[in-house]
Amino acid sequence: MSTSSCIARPTQTGYTGIYVHLDGYPSSRLPLLLAAYQYTFARDLDAMSARLIDQVSIAWDELGTDLLDGAPKPLVRQLTGGDVWPSREMDDLENLDGSPAEREVITETSSGFIDWAYILHRQGIEVIGLHEAARGPLVDWNTDPRTRFRDSQRLWLPGHSVPAAQPPRTTRVPAAPMPASPATKPTARR
Template sequence: MSTSSFVARPTDTGYTGVYVHFDGYPSSRLPLLLAAYQYRFNRDVEAISVHLVDEVDVAWDELGTDLLDGAPKSLATQLAGRDRWPSRQMHNVVNADGSPAEREVITEANSSYLEWGYILRPEGIEVISLTEVARGPVVAWDTDPRTRFSDHPSLWLPGQPVPATRPPRSAPPLAAPAPASPAARPAAHR
């Protein structure tokens, strides 16, 4: 059974995004998005937004472990086990009349039939439990992807703490992601 969701970028009036068919619960979606931002996209919100929102033809069938590219192997294994699968867009989707389906842009005006929303904001990922409220708390981008997030919709309320449990203290520290761009070093003076 699928858990429908969307991933979006903020706009002046709300958000605009794309449908994601499978695995929309926070416990699986947030670790993948956080790790993708921190490693594959080198902490670049615009780059992850372009990939996940702008470059999609119709919709996502599934977000895969290819989003973990660049992450430490131990982290990828903790998040996905030994299984690996690619992200898949929906293709060969047709309307009832047989015409090819066009991309449906998800906004606050047409998202009420979905269960979860993930808005890629500059400060973090806003998580919306659409069965409960129209807005939600923001998970900071520097949150450890191994964090255990709750899947209970009534806990994801605006103004409330993010419903999550930190990784165990026994978890090894993560390797720091490479900086987005090399910093210039000042000349050494003697």
């Protein structure tokens, strides 16, 4: 049985996004999204959102290790156990009448059939256990992808801290590149 989720961007009323069929628990989804943001998309949230939400025909069957391209090999090994698999779209679906399925956008009002929502905010990922709450805590984009997140929806409630089972593993992994900031003049000392 699958654990369904959606990857979405915030709107004024809630969120809008795309369905993901497999591996929707925070323990598997968050490390992948954090590493993809920090390394593959070089902290470019717009590029990441476009790839995960806008460039999908109908829905995702699963998100794969191709989202870890550019991440340090030791980190990829820690997150995947050395396994490699591609992201796969659900592109072979059809309606009961035989016509091709159309893209179904997931929103806060149409998400009742899925388990988890991952909303890609500028500050981090809002994690919503949809059987327990309409909002959830925010996981900062700078969080170490090796953090072991807990999967109980009752722990992912608004106003609570992010439920991590343990601190991240201690194997050294190079830091993700930070965006360049404009040069500043040194201040004069008195």
